[in-house]
Amino acid sequence: ENPAVDPDCIFCQIVAGRIPAEIVHESDKLIAFRDTSPKAPVHVLVVPRQHYRDVRELAFEPQLMSEVVRAAEEIALQEANGDFRLVFNTGASAGQSVFHVHAHVLAGEELAEGAL
Ligand code: 5GP
Numbered sequence: 001e002n003p004a005v006d007p008d009c010i011f012c013q014i015v016a017g018r019i020p021a022e023i024v025h026e027s028d029k030l031i032a033f034r035d036t037s038p039k040a041p042v043h044v045l046v047v048p049r050q051h052y053r054d055v056r057e058l059a060f061e062p063q064l065m066s067e068v069v070r071a072a073e074e075i076a077l078q079e080a081n082g083d084f085r086l087v088f089n090t091g092a093s094a095g096q097s098v099f100h101v102h103a104h105v106l107a108g109e110e111l112a113e114g115a116l
């Protein structure tokens with residue numbers, strides 16, 4: 001179910017350093033890097049180093065899930081005023097296009113305009 005690495009996965013390749021990314025935060029379990037098509041002034045993806053397909057799988061690892069949220073908090077404090085939006089697109093029909101779980105951390109001015 002959870003192979004540590006999927007050789008066809010673009011985010012596994014970023015984790016492995018085989019594809020470059022602008023990394024803004026790292027720990028032993030996670031990396032965070034800028035989205036190449038930013039949808040907000042701050043748009044960072046928080047990605048567990050291990051390959052999980054989506055947040056439904058990540059939910060079985062509550063410690064890691066918690067670390068994702070704490071990383072988002074640190075990034076938003078580092079790069080904006082500390083407020084942030086956390087988005088997990090889950091499944092193709094919800095807009096997920098990369099099937100290695102990632103939290104979109106969106107922050108910066110103008111964010112309230114697009115609030116749900
Ligand atoms: P999803 O649509 O799966 O929720 O989000 C995937 C995100 O990954 C998109 O916002 C897309 O811009 C971003 N993305 C796709 N490929 C790359 C890449 O190679 N590098 C980086 N930094 N972001 C990527």
Ligand code: ZN
Nearest residue numbers: 009012051100
């Ligand atoms: Zn992966």
